[in-house]
Amino acid sequence: METDRVILVDEQDLPTGTAGKMEAHQAGLLHRAFSVFIFNGKGEMLLQQRARHKYHSGGLWTNACCSHPLPGEETTAAAERRLQEELGFSVPVTKAFDFVYKTIFENGLTEYEFDHVFTGTYEGEIKMNKEEVMDTCYKTLDDVADSLQSHPQEYTSWFHIAFPKIENWYKNQFSRRVV
Numbered sequence: 001m002e003t004d005r006v007i008l009v010d011e012q013d014l015p016t017g018t019a020g021k022m023e024a025h026q027a028g029l030l031h032r033a034f035s036v037f038i039f040n041g042k043g044e045m046l047l048q049q050r051a052r053h054k055y056h057s058g059g060l061w062t063n064a065c066c067s068h069p070l071p072g073e074e075t076t077a078a079a080e081r082r083l084q085e086e087l088g089f090s091v092p093v094t095k096a097f098d099f100v101y102k103t104i105f106e107n108g109l110t111e112y113e114f115d116h117v118f119t120g121t122y123e124g125e126i127k128m129n130k131e132e133v134m135d136t137c138y139k140t141l142d143d144v145a146d147s148l149q150s151h152p153q154e155y156t157s158w159f160h161i162a163f164p165k166i167e168n169w170y171k172n173q174f175s176r177r178v179v
Contacts, residue, residue: 006031006068011100013114018071025055028102028110031068034079035158036093036118037166038064044138045166046122048087050156051134056105059134062156063166066115079118087136088127093118096169103157117162119169141167 005018009032024031038046048065052058065086069078076093084090096119102112126136139147148155148163155163 005071006033007071008032009114011114013098013116021068022055025109025111028104028112030100030112030114032075032116033066033068033111033113034075034082034116034118035066035162036064036079036083036120037096037162038083038091038120038122039170040121040123040138042138043170044140045144046087046126046136046138047144048128048133049135051130051132054132056107056109056111057156060156060159061154062159063162066158075116076118079116083120086129086132088129089122089124091120091122093120097165099161099165101158101161105157111158113158115158115162117166117169119166141170 004021006021006024007015008017008019008029010016013032019029046064047061049061050057050059065082067078067082069075076095079093080090096117098114098116100114102110104110128136144163145167148160152160
């Protein structure tokens, strides 16, 4: 597997080739990505604050982790791998949904991603990789929604798109268990 390459895809997530990670972000090429949302037993969501030196969105809050599967790597396995690499723990994750988004950043880079969203549950110790993560916290869904409204500039662009979707998914999951 090539660690500095991403999988280019079409709008149906069918692979069309590979590109260097920075090349894909400079040219705004659609590529496969994933976002992981972790919840604790109280239903609180784990947030991470991205390291300041990240190539975009440094210092912003977002979901537990996100990245790109490597060419030849299955997306679920990549999501579980990155949890370990960024936050120092492993849990099984389950696919919730996917979406496509495109964001152009002030530094000229573009995130144009077919984003696979995974969820999992974790209660234990977090061992942050300081190269990737500056801080973490758990918040209730209501607290996250309020913070997104009152301090939108503190969150990543994809989190603004994904949060309402994951909030709706989570509430649907909960209502199915209660009934």
